[in-house]
Amino acid sequence: MNYRSIAIDGPSGAGKSTLAKRLAQELGFLYVDTGAIYRTVGLAACRRGIDPSDGENVSEMLPELTISMGYGEDGLQHMFLDGEDVTTAIRENEISAVASKAASLPSVRDYLMEMQRQTAREHDVIMDGRDIGTVVLPQADLKIYLTAAPEARAERRYKELLARGQQAELKQVLQEVIERDRRDMGRKTAPLKQAKDAVLADTTGLDLEESFQLLLRMAQDRFGMGECGNE
Ligand code: DC
Numbered sequence: 001m002n003y004r005s006i007a008i009d010g011p012s013g014a015g016k017s018t019l020a021k022r023l024a025q026e027l028g029f030l031y032v033d034t035g036a037i038y039r040t041v042g043l044a045a046c047r048r049g050i051d052p053s054d055g056e057n058v059s060e061m062l063p064e065l066t067i068s069m070g071y072g073e074d075g076l077q078h079m080f081l082d083g084e085d086v087t088t089a090i091r092e093n094e095i096s097a098v099a100s101k102a103a104s105l106p107s108v109r110d111y112l113m114e115m116q117r118q119t120a121r122e123h124d125v126i127m128d129g130r131d132i133g134t135v136v137l138p139q140a141d142l143k144i145y146l147t148a149a150p151e152a153r154a155e156r157r158y159k160e161l162l163a164r165g166q167q168a169e170l171k172q173v174l175q176e177v178i179e180r181d182r183r184d185m186g187r188k189t190a191p192l193k194q195a196k197d198a199v200l201a202d203t204t205g206l207d208l209e210e211s212f213q214l215l216l217r218m219a220q221d222r223f224g225m226g227e228c229g230n231e
Helices: 016-027 034-047 055-064 093-103 106-122 132-136 150-163 170-186 208-223
Strands: 005-009 030-033 067-071 077-081 125-129 142-147 199-202
Touching (some): 005 132, 016 030, 016 125, 016 208, 030 077, 030 106, 034 055, 034 077, 034 093, 034 106, 034 125, 093 106, 093 170, 106 132, 132 142, 150 170, 199 208
Parallel strands (some): 005 125, 142 199
């Protein structure tokens, strides 16, 4: 059986996970947040006191890790590191930068590639990340490059952190967003970029509902689905 796949790539804070999760629910696809997988590697390095940019030490660590993904009764993706559910731990703000550094390493990207491809071989998926349309699933049925201006993304991230009860300053969040963009777009291996055959969705002036409707229309156009996700 051939499963369908939607690749959603774009910079951090563009709303990928919120929108992809909702779109997956609407269409009955499995939502795969690939950033969570990189965050799990980042967390592992952090806990072991390994510099996430240190290719040699991180590569040595990888075979010692057991990383898996599971879906709870809530239908949400949970990440496990050596059997421990780290779904919440990987969302700490400092893990964002650590994950971005570890994600620049070719060994980390190779290590996680098969896990992502295997999931797409077994399910209809909406996979979000940075290199899904360009590297992980180059044959994806629909590729969306989801972006927004850095200021808009920083403001969303800032509100998200406050809502989670975490301390944050807008100026610093913006700096972190710009720094992560620079690293994610500038790295040698699988840099963040729009695939040639990806459609652009710029959500700068759009609220969440408008952004969702934009993506839903793109999926309906591609798969010929009716209002309720039926073909
Ligand atoms: O989407 P996120 O912020 O949870 O991702 C965390 C980091 O992982 C991000 O800085 C870039 C990296 N990443 C990546 O390089 N490739 C992916 N497919 C997903 C995430």
